[in-house]
Amino acid sequence: MLKNDLPNWEIFRNKDVLLKNVKIIDPYQFEKEINADILIQNGKYEKIASPNTLSFNPAMKVVENISISPGWFDLHVHLREPGFEHKETIETGLNAAMAGGFTGVACMPNTNPALDNAAVIQSLLEKASGHPVFLSIVAAATKNRAGKELTELAELAELGIRAVSDDGSPVVDSGLVRKIMEYGSMFGITFFSHAEDPNLSGRGVMNEGIWSTTLGLNGIPTIAEDVMVSRDILIAEYTKCPVHICHVSSAKSVELIREAKSRGIQVTCEATPHHFSKSLTDSSLVTFSTNLKMNPPLRSMFDVEAIQKGLQDSTIDCIATDHAPHSIEEKEVEFDYAAFGITGLETCFGVAYSELVHKGVLTIQQLIEKLSINPRKIMKLPPIPIKEGNIANITLFDEKKVWRFEKNQTLSKSINSPFYGKEFIGKPLGILREHFFCYCNN
Amino acid sequence: MSNPTPLPNVFPSSRHLLGIKYITADDIYLYLDTARTFREVLERPVRNLPTLRGVQVVNLFFENSTRTRLSFELAEKRLGADVLNFQSSGSSVAKGETLLDTIRNIEAMKVDAVVMRHSAAGAPLFLSERIKSIVINAGDGAHEHPTQALLDLYTIREKFKVLKGLKVTLVGDISHSRVAMSNLIALQKVGAVPAVCGPSTMIPKDLEKLGYTVYHHVDEAIQNSDVLNVLRIQHERAASGTIPSIREYRKYFGINRKRLEKATKPLLIMHPGPINRGVELDSDVADGEHSVILDQVTNGVAIRMAILYLLCRGVQSA
Numbered sequence: 001m002l003k004n005d006l007p008n009w010e011i012f013r014n015k016d017v018l019l020k021n022v023k024i025i026d027p028y029q030f031e032k033e034i035n036a037d038i039l040i041q042n043g044k045y046e047k048i049a050s051p052n053t054l055s056f057n058p059a060m061k062v063v064e065n066i067s068i069s070p071g072w073f074d075l076h077v078h079l080r081e082p083g084f085e086h087k088e089t090i091e092t093g094l095n096a097a098m099a100g101g102f103t104g105v106a107c108m109p110n111t112n113p114a115l116d117n118a119a120v121i122q123s124l125l126e127k128a129s130g131h132p133v134f135l136s137i138v139a140a141a142t143k144n145r146a147g148k149e150l151t152e153l154a155e156l157a158e159l160g161i162r163a164v165s166d167d168g169s170p171v172v173d174s175g176l177v178r179k180i181m182e183y184g185s186m187f188g189i190t191f192f193s194h195a196e197d198p199n200l201s202g203r204g205v206m207n208e209g210i211w212s213t214t215l216g217l218n219g220i221p222t223i224a225e226d227v228m229v230s231r232d233i234l235i236a237e238y239t240k241c242p243v244h245i246c247h248v249s250s251a252k253s254v255e256l257i258r259e260a261k262s263r264g265i266q267v268t269c270e271a272t273p274h275h276f277s278k279s280l281t282d283s284s285l286v287t288f289s290t291n292l293k294m295n296p297p298l299r300s301m302f303d304v305e306a307i308q309k310g311l312q313d314s315t316i317d318c319i320a321t322d323h324a325p326h327s328i329e330e331k332e333v334e335f336d337y338a339a340f341g342i343t344g345l346e347t348c349f350g351v352a353y354s355e356l357v358h359k360g361v362l363t364i365q366q367l368i369e370k371l372s373i374n375p376r377k378i379m380k381l382p383p384i385p386i387k388e389g390n391i392a393n394i395t396l397f398d399e400k401k402v403w404r405f406e407k408n409q410t411l412s413k414s415i416n417s418p419f420y421g422k423e424f425i426g427k428p429l430g431i432l433r434e435h436f437f438c439y440c441n442n
Numbered sequence: 443m444s445n446p447t448p449l450p451n452v453f454p455s456s457r458h459l460l461g462i463k464y465i466t467a468d469d470i471y472l473y474l475d476t477a478r479t480f481r482e483v484l485e486r487p488v489r490n491l492p493t494l495r496g497v498q499v500v501n502l503f504f505e506n507s508t509r510t511r512l513s514f515e516l517a518e519k520r521l522g523a524d525v526l527n528f529q530s531s532g533s534s535v536a537k538g539e540t541l542l543d544t545i546r547n548i549e550a551m552k553v554d555a556v557v558m559r560h561s562a563a564g565a566p567l568f569l570s571e572r573i574k575s576i577v578i579n580a581g582d583g584a585h586e587h588p589t590q591a592l593l594d595l596y597t598i599r600e601k602f603k604v605l606k607g608l609k610v611t612l613v614g615d616i617s618h619s620r621v622a623m624s625n626l627i628a629l630q631k632v633g634a635v636p637a638v639c640g641p642s643t644m645i646p647k648d649l650e651k652l653g654y655t656v657y658h659h660v661d662e663a664i665q666n667s668d669v670l671n672v673l674r675i676q677h678e679r680a681a682s683g684t685i686p687s688i689r690e691y692r693k694y695f696g697i698n699r700k701r702l703e704k705a706t707k708p709l710l711i712m713h714p715g716p717i718n719r720g721v722e723l724d725s726d727v728a729d730g731e732h733s734v735i736l737d738q739v740t741n742g743v744a745i746r747m748a749i750l751y752l753l754c755r756g757v758q759s760a
Contacts, residue, residue: 208647209647209648210651210652212646212647213623213646213648213649213652214623214652215563215564216563216582216583216584216585216586216620216623217585218584219647221647287567288567288568332540333541333542334560334564334565334568335562335563335564335568336561336562
């Protein structure tokens with residue numbers, strides 16, 4: 001389905017690829033990075049050898065002196081199809097994922113109709129099947145995401161669904177959350193919780209604190225998240241079922257999850273780049289820029305530091321973007337009326353590398369665990385070590401490259417990002433999955 | 443007829459008036475001093491001073507406001523500006539026309555200055571970033587109402603001669619009040635001692651961290667204030683659960699003569715209007731000898747003349 005007309009991109013199918021003297025960061029197998037040559041043929045790692053030992057022939061595509069890792073996976077994106085194709089489609093969303101270095105993503109079910117039944121899910125999977133980026137789906141936990149009745153989880157599990165959520169909306173009914181966890185876990189399905197008590201978040205549009213007070217905007221208090229995180233942890237503990245907490249944004253929630261993990265409760269969680277970036281906090285909203293409006297909102301520096309700490313000590317398992325494209329019309333309005341959400345796929349690694357690895361919060365190994373190993377584990381996808389004979393699934397990137405995110409390079413259909421014009425260290429260069437090889441020449 | 447104080451020959455630091463947070467203490471004093479000249483003009487038999495002849499001003503009101511709009515309109519007409527009124531009830535979104543479209547239309551009409559009232563915080567900033575005209579904020583959501591804060595400061599200074607060190611307490615629903623935030627910031631900038639008083643459900647989060655004293659007991663606030671600026675209590679606050687009832691609010695937070703008599707000295711009583719008589723303020727206090735509520739209205743015209751004059755003079759030649 002991917003057209004070969006993306007500017008700056010080379011897309012190959014069934015091409016022999018020689019990765020020469022590349023730095024392999026593969027936490028599945030190695031604690032430290034190693035350098036090697038890799039020959040990929042027929043979508044498999046044909047040969048892995050010492051650096052600069054494999055010879056090439058003119059039919060091969062050769063890439064040298066870059067870094068590679070097992071392919072990254074973003075388990076929280078909004079691709080807007082069906083229903084909101086003016087914001088994003090499966091194709092443009094997966095293209096953006098490719099540009100961001102992801103070999104796979106999981107899309108959320110808040111579409112119209114919602115992704116709550118086998119037919120609509122099947123059609124999306126078919127649509128995505130020819131794309132270099134693998135599409136996985138987080139199905140709706142309740143019918144039409146209305147928070148009233150369970151979706152047909154067993155049937156969805158047969159289609160490979162391993163995660164359900166009403167993301168965008170919380171499941172307020174605690175009794176229903178218990179049923180989703182208990183019923184879903186019979187089929188290996190994990191509940192992904194959008195942790196928000198709507199009675200506490202009310203009409204809020206930004207973090208509650210000195211900045212909401214100063215700017216006269218309605219606040220979303222951190223407790224709106226925290227009470228739901230504690231509730232879901234307690235239900236997970238009681239039912240002995242796993243739960244995954246989406247987009248953790250508050251210091252207290254990190255603390256609650258850390259404590260729950262220490263008691264052996266099956267809780268995992270994710271954090272988004274905009275919530276761990278020190279360049280974005282609630283004080284940034286003095287500009288009233290609607291590209292700083294998302295839910296959960298940008299929190300205080302205190303919370304951002306706690307998120308970074310949580311990433312460092314593995315309380316936070318993975319990085320997910322919560323890629324939420326919106327059209328210009330939905331963002332070029334008064335702050336109160338603007339849609340919640342920002343795009344994130346294409347800037348994820350730039351933000352993560354600049355803010356975490358470059359500043360010494362995480363090692364590159366730890367970052368790859370959070371971009372690849374852990375999200376795949378949470379989605380119950382098979383491990384993908386870079387080993388001879390295995391099916392190829394890698395992300396290629398440059399750890400040194402300094403670059404600027406520009407609107408005219410964007411592959412997403414939408415441009416609602418606060419990161420335009422910002423400079424990053426570390427850039428994804430391409431992906432290699434099965435017989436697809438996509439490489440950015442810019 | 444005596445000659446009025448001459449008009450200043452300096453400009454404020456910002457070409458818009460979007461909020462008190464965006465201007466300096468010097469700007470505040472410039473507006474107040476200039477307003478004094480216009481206040482004198484208002485006492486003359488011929489109260490027009492056509493310094494803005496040929497300047498096109500549009501009053502863009504996306505929210506109902508009779509008093510602020512009339513005050514602006516009067517100020518604009520006294521200065522000889524050409525005035526255009528655009529009133530739209532309800533939000534622009536409900537009406538189906540985006541603020542962006544409205545802005546484009548204004549731009550096409552070659553307007554020199556826009557006075558805007560809007561229910562959404564930040565809307566005047568949004569406007570100022572997309573338009574060449576001068577933007578004056580006439581109230582945006584619960585964010586700012588700078589002209590009200592300036593007229594309140596003017597009124598306080600008129601009575602006390604100084605602002606520095608004066609204890610001014612805003613009483614009522616601080617959370618939903620743009621008047622409160624603009625006043626607090628302005629008072630802080632000029633070295634007064636701003637405080638608030640109200641039920642905790644009406645005090646926005648972390649206000650103390652911004653350096654403002656918070657009282658929950660009116661008697662305590664009265665003991666520690668020179669000025670009470672009493673804010674309107676909306677009846678719907680009781681329905682939304684912010685307070686149990688209007689009756690209870692009046693009993694515990696209403697400003698009445700009995701409470702004020704306990705003060706060691708008389709307090710200046712202010713209210714931005716419109717008053718809910720018998721709710722936040724009793725009639726005998728509102729109409730009493732220490733009330734300057736009607737002075738605020740007159741001063742409002744003078745301060746708005748000063749703002750329009752300082753920001754718009756010179757645009758004719760542009």
